[in-house]
Amino acid sequence: MTRNEILGYTPDEKYNTPVAYFSMEFAIDQSLKIYSGGLGFLAGSHLRSAYERKQNLVGVGMLWKYGYYDQGRDGNGLMKPEFIEKDYSFLQDTGIIFTVTVHDAPVHVRAWLLKPETFGSAPLLLLSTDVPENDELSRSITHSLYDPNETTRIAQTIVLGIGGAMLLDRLGMEPEVYHMNEGHSVSLNFYLLSKYKSLEEVKKRVVFTTHTPEMAGNEAHSYDLLKEMSFFYHLQAHEARSILGLEGDNFNYTLAALKFARKANGVSKLHGEVARQMWGSNPAVCEIISITNAQNKAYWADPLIDQAMAADQDEAIINRKKELKRELFKVVADQCGKLFKEEVLTIVWARRFAGYKRADLLMRDWDRFIALVNNSALPVQIIWAGKPYPEDMESIGLFNQIISRAKPFANCAVLTGYELGLSALLKKGSDVWLNNPRMYREASGTSGMTAAMNGSINLSLPDGWVPEFAKDGENAFLIRPAADELPVTEKDRLENLSLMDTLEQTVIPMYYNEKKHWLSILRKAAKDVVPMFEAGRMVREYQEQLYAPSTP
Structure with a gap:
């Protein structure tokens, strides 16, 4: 598939900068259950309005087999989470299968496409590891959005970040901008480091939207575990730490994203102020502006x-x-x-x-x-x-x-x-x-x-x-x-x-x-x-x- 086939429309000159928009969840339509809440609602509205404005933007996300979960009731009428397999005949199989290294082993990833005309949104590429070529553990990576198991969660971020960037290369797409909607896709930067050979070259291409105004809500994992999971692509943990000037035992997704990006934004004026207070004292973080969220x-x-x-x-x-x-x-x-x-x-x-x-x-x-x-x-x-x-x-x-x-x-x-x-x-x-x-x-x-x-x-x-x-x-x-x-x-x-x-x-x-x-x-x-x-x-x-x- 070519870039033009995926985009499906001619971009408006005002919005012709090629952008890849990475998000763990997208709320595009009730029938496509790959979202949990506000982050997905925001991403869905972004893609819908990008389509209306004919923006040169492609979404990159995950095809969750069981969605987030279905909210049912037990025999007493109280809430019960249910995990029910989803099937989407309106998604197009791109025919592309490639491998991403997770835990030093190859994991096969299939790419699906939500075409713009289906729901009136910018095109959305969705990644799935639920393919016959994988063992059950690898298949489970894309089973449930925000899986509670720590190593599965890390694997999900690797597939989204590194896998998403690899897919764009397979498609011959060269985004001028990689937009991380929240820090889940931060691993893509290690792939870009390998490709472009310097932090400066990565920073030219990466922007970041932060959504979480409390420190505990910003995802972090130990360097040792991330290295074991192949999160840093071809780098060692100490190299990742050194390149970004990071300290401590845990790698914080948000802080790393702020160091990889050329510019970031909070999602309201008030949140921009809070984000600058939270992260501004760290050396080499990018400028954090405010672009308030909106809905279509x-x-x-x-x-x-x-x-x-x-x-x-x-x-x-x-x-x-x-x-x-x-x-x-x-x-x-x-x-x-x-x-x-x-x-x-x-x-x-x-x-x-x-x-x-x-x-x-x-x-x-x-x-x-x-x-x-x-x-x-x-x-x-x-x-x-x-x-x-x-x-x-x-x-x-x-x-x-x-x-x-x-x-x-x-x-x-x-x-x-x-x-x-x-x-x-x-x-x-x-x-x-x-x-x-x-x-x-x-x-x-x-x-x-x-x-x-x-x-x-x-x-x-x-x-x-x-x-x-x-x-x-x-x-x-x-x-x-x-x-x-x-x-x-x-x-x-x-x-x-x-x-x-x-x-x-x-x-x-x-x-x-x-x-x-x-x-x-x-x-x-x-x-x-x-x-x-x-x-x-x-x-x-x-x-x-x-x-x-x-x-x-």
Whole structure:
């Protein structure tokens, strides 16, 4: 296959820099289950908007046999991870099989192609080790996204990074830019070192997007184990350490990526500041700018409510919102046996399920929560959804605790199966999109962008992208953050207090008693979120600020 056959379209002159975009996950379509959460949602929107702008960009990812996992329920209705084999007839077999060295042994890799016209995205090359030529251990490398076994996880990053770079060479593609979306593909740089013979030549070609604002979340492994796994390609561990000027016993993917790249970006203005604080004191790290994440409107926005909001047609907004709520409430009834009402204010908390995102903050003051959900004069309906990491027993325990606590209430539901399809239903069918992470832990948090595109008003702490968008009481509702220096439990108490005050005193009364004011906030949110938080802007900024060659 030639480069032109893979690309499938003629690039626009403004976006003609050849780019290879490496990511461990891509959320392109509900039917292609190779993603877990926000990183994949971002990558999927990037590829969709790259296609719309005819950018000269090819995605490089992994074909996960079992996906991330399927979120089922056990006999008691509690969450149960299920691993079910996936099959995709719409992927094209490129016919290319090559070998990547993992643990000093050859592992066969087959390359598949998602063609641009299939879902309206830039082309995506997907790597699989699940081929007959491999033994079962090698085949398992591409079985499950973010496998809990450490050596399997390392093997996955080798196949993505080194394998992805090797595939591009096999195809005769010479990207001017290798874009690492998070640090999982950092091993590609050791392949490029072997190819171009110097760190300076690698840095000319590599850029990096960092997403993780806490040190513990940035992947690191011991040099000895990485060398044993063949992570450094043809280099010894001490050579890798010396070339990058690294110290310590562990190789940190993010720090190494920042030393290999010519430029990097955080995924919101606030996260850019946090990233510079985290990494800036290390010698020889590249410049870290901010390019705020965004989402593809053509994919996410409901066309009818978008038209009504753009035309300021309040009656049409109200009617379409009721229709969208009915679609969501069918899922609630199907999964939970509860009949929600379209005229009732519906609050949704839905995103990747992790402790710092505090899915249960609403429930922290239990008596006040009960009073909220039992208020028949100003009723509310609350829905939770999200996927914990399948090996994170603490987060799964919290998910199941919310299921148990919400079960007695006819107006509270917890939904499973949080993927692209359910995410879209929730954004379109909610009135309020709740976001209450611990401050500075949410690098971007893009779900609120697509909620605003669908007539759902953000109720959020000012973290991630939110400070760049939110005007309290004009296009969103803000939860007041507690002082940074306070203990975590006190922050949780105060931020629950602010959340409940905002709901009881502002959000709920406005929905029922000041409909015109409510609709003005909803409409302004929809207008403000585009174009600043639509992925076309993000694609342009990547081209201009990250991909374009640096001028002397």
